[in-house]
Amino acid sequence: MIKALNLVVLSTLCALTTWAQTITWKKQEFELKNVTASVMKVNGEEVLKVERDLKVLPFDEKKLAATVDEPTYVKLKNVVLENGTIEVKMLSRIQDPSPFEAARGFIGLAFWISEKDTAYESIYLRPKNGRAEDQFMRNHTVQYYSYPHYKFDRLRRESAGLYETYVDIGLNEWITFRIEIEGEKARLYINDQKHPSFIVNKMKGSMTRGAIALWVDIGTIGYFKDLKVRAK
Template sequence: MSNRIIDYNLETIPEGAQPHSVTATPVQMGGRHTLRVTLTDEVSHGVPNVDFIDMPTFLKIPVEFKNGTLSVDIFSKLRDDAPAYARGFAGLAYRISDHTDAFEAVYIRPLNGLKTKPEAPRDKRALQYFAYPDWKFDRLRQEYPDGRFEAGADIGPAEWVNLTLVMDNSNLKAYIGGTECISIDQTKATVITGYIGLFVDIGTEAFFSNLRITISN
């Protein structure tokens, strides 16, 4: 049987999509029709680890996904009110549970990208995997000091970045512009199937384009 492919050019908000702590607005950016996704003002002024930082802050798209490939173009930059620790966090959430109480995600940190010439250890922190609610970036970093759940990448702020994720049960590979950056044999998945999300975090204004969902049979 062939794989099922679903394409969203993101010129408009996908039918049935639901914002969770974000606003989503169709806009033009860099000659493209895109979706601008950013935290609501209320959430942005909320409490860290309660309202934001590896929380359910995404536009949820009602496509059931278990295994396969996700690919999207992201243009990420800082908001005017971004805190000092903001890095342009934006990416993809997937296997989002029905009640949005569990999911996995991979996001970029463009201000940690190699194009910004960051000092160590930030040079190895441009791409991050996490699993909500138990395995956020800080716990992963503490319990796995080998850095297996994050990686450096040749990216920078305010440029188009292609993020591609390939999932096969508990195996994950993450690519930036076609280059493999993260390979995980055992993720922290707690939900085996669920919805897709366009993810953003604190201080970020992100633009998403050309979302392709390839569902493996």
């Protein structure tokens, strides 16, 4: 449980304010896009903490589809990926109080990000759904979307069930999250499983290469560690 984790802000690194543009973690530089970020220690390990910045990008529950699934991430600078693998460990908790009552701990990756952040692909998790007693909620634990034209709501309307699935995950636990990208196909592997938990056979966006980022959304405190990027 996250409450048991010993969170200590590094003395040499403080939480970035909303005007800051970049942060350095593990000798890698990241650009902040509609988020705040800080480097912290969790049980002696240096991790990156990311939260959506509502001052920069407000959220409107009455306009849910228009104000979620947005570019809310820290983007790795000077790395462009076409085909290859992105792997990271992530842990999600819900803010208390949360600005969104239905927050699910939204956390994941964005990739093939355009230079101006106007288009990208993403796969993310809703960890709170993974242990829900309601099967309908469980079926929405993993989500793919393509920004800006194919957010979760449009994909549900037009391709119900095809771009979401269930995996056994929960809040407040480290999850190994690996995406393998090959052409228009993306495969998601959870917790080092031999076979993919989720497959997107044909991604919906126009990009075929671009930057990668660590992504969170409304009501989420996201922690990331052990980021690995391997081009193919």
